[in-house]
Amino acid sequence: MLVLTADRVVDGRGGVLEDHGVVVREDRIAAVLPRTELPPDGHRLDFPGGTILPGFIDTHVHLHWHFGEDGRYSRGDPPETNALHAVENGIRMLEAGFTTVQSLGAAVDGPVRDAVNRGVVPGPRIITSLGSLNARTGGPEEMAAEVHRLADAGADAIKIFASESSRDGGGPTLSQEQLDAACGTANERGLRTLVHAHGPVSATRAANAGCTTIEHGSLLDQATLDVLAEKGLFYDPNTYLIVANYLENKDRYLGIGNYTEEGFRLMSENSEGRMGIFGMALATEGLRVVFGTDAVAGAHGQNVREAVARVEQGGQDPADLIVSMTSLAAESLGLGDEIGTVAEGYAADLVVVDGDPTLDVTALGNVRLVVKSGRPYRPRN
Numbered sequence: 066m067l068v069l070t071a072d073r074v075v076d077g078r079g080g081v082l083e084d085h086g087v088v089v090r091e092d093r094i095a096a097v098l099p100r101t102e103l104p105p106d107g108h109r110l111d112f113p114g115g116t117i118l119p120g121f122i123d124t125h126v127h128l129h130w131h132f133g134e135d136g137r138y139s140r141g142d143p144p145e146t147n148a149l150h151a152v153e154n155g156i157r158m159l160e161a162g163f164t165t166v167q168s169l170g171a172a173v174d175g176p177v178r179d180a181v182n183r184g185v186v187p188g189p190r191i192i193t194s195l196g197s198l199n200a201r202t203g204g205p206e207e208m209a210a211e212v213h214r215l216a217d218a219g220a221d222a223i224k225i226f227a228s229e230s231s232r233d234g235g236g237p238t239l240s241q242e243q244l245d246a247a248c249g250t251a252n253e254r255g256l257r258t259l260v261h262a263h264g265p266v267s268a269t270r271a272a273n274a275g276c277t278t279i280e281h282g283s284l285l286d287q288a289t290l291d292v293l294a295e296k297g298l299f300y301d302p303n304t305y306l307i308v309a310n311y312l313e314n315k316d317r318y319l320g321i322g323n324y325t326e327e328g329f330r331l332m333s334e335n336s337e338g339r340m341g342i343f344g345m346a347l348a349t350e351g352l353r354v355v356f357g358t359d360a361v362a363g364a365h366g367q368n369v370r371e372a373v374a375r376v377e378q379g380g381q382d383p384a385d386l387i388v389s390m391t392s393l394a395a396e397s398l399g400l401g402d403e404i405g406t407v408a409e410g411y412a413a414d415l416v417v418v419d420g421d422p423t424l425d426v427t428a429l430g431n432v433r434l435v436v437k438s439g440r441p442y443r444p445r446n
């Protein structure tokens with residue numbers, strides 16, 4: 066039994082309990098109790114001045130992306146090399162407090178996910194699409210067939226590219242029929258769909274097709290945000306870290322694929338636009354805005370920078386931000402009864418930070434302890 070105490074417990078649903086502790090048995094939260102009622106036995110860890118939160122959740126990462134031996138973004142490494150980079154990136158994110166990540170995603174994620182689940186290799190819970198559908202997949206029949214293939218291979222969700230990259234302008238690339246086939250088939254298989262869509266046309270088609278979540282949406286307008294809310298989609302804006310990381314590591318990407326000077330210009334020009342759309346999304350009645358960073362090579366372990374930017378630049382209330390990266394993110398993953406909340410019966414995925422992140426969001430970066438499935442990890446810093 067593990068007993069954690071701190072000045073406060075932030076439950077992930079907007080509640081704050083002063084002077085409470087959390088009792089962990091095996092891989093579950095056994096109880097959340099006032100300090101005076103905590104059991105005297107067990108392995109006790111006290112964090113005066115600290116806050117206990119649910120483990121953080123990032124709903125959009127690319128687990129194995131990495132810089133190669135030459136320091137440049139490496140796309141041609143063999144699967145065994147990619148797998149080990151995926152493990153390392155997972156550990157980086159776990160130590161930063163992220164106990165669950167959704168990787169959208171490559172086939173190599175599967176064996177890494179399974180290795181972490183076997184309980185020896187440290188890492189966050191990994192939820193992966195194992196691959197993705199895009200315009201090259203083919204027409205509606207090929208779209209449906211690819212969903213079945215990925216589902217049979219063990220994908221936890223389906224990733225669909227319905228628009229160009231923002232480095233190519235972000236225009237729509239899939240027809241309504243293609244999206245109907247992809248999301249319709251995924252719904253039949255009980256799998257959620259994560260749709261890369263930058264502009265209003267691709268996002269509206271995805272909403273009409275019954276897809277689950279819009280990723281990016283960096284060129285959306287109010288009318289489209291209203292449609293997403295009305296149809297009950299989740300919205301995962303990747304508002305800051307993705308572009309900041311690309312710009313900080315420009316020389317490691319430039320010249321590879323669409324990482325051109327023009328591509329970088331298009332990405333960086335829209336930085337204010339992204340933050341503006343994020344603000345519009347927060348103000349859209351009924352729209353569920355979740356937390357995803359789109360962490361690529363260079364960004365793993367820095368995921369909290371997205372949280373800080375959402376509050377400091379995007380104007381989100383820190384308490385709401387915490388909900389978006391815990392219970393709401395869990396709900397968007399279909400795991401709302403399992404993770405993302407500090408309450409009896411939930412998985413023992415916890416983070417302890419110094420300070421009070423409901424007042425100062427930067428406290429989310431002061432990680433003292435991470436508990437995943439009941440097992441404590443101390444960050445190396």
Ligand SMILES: [Zn+2]
Pocket residue numbers: 125126127169359
């Ligand atoms: Zn992505």
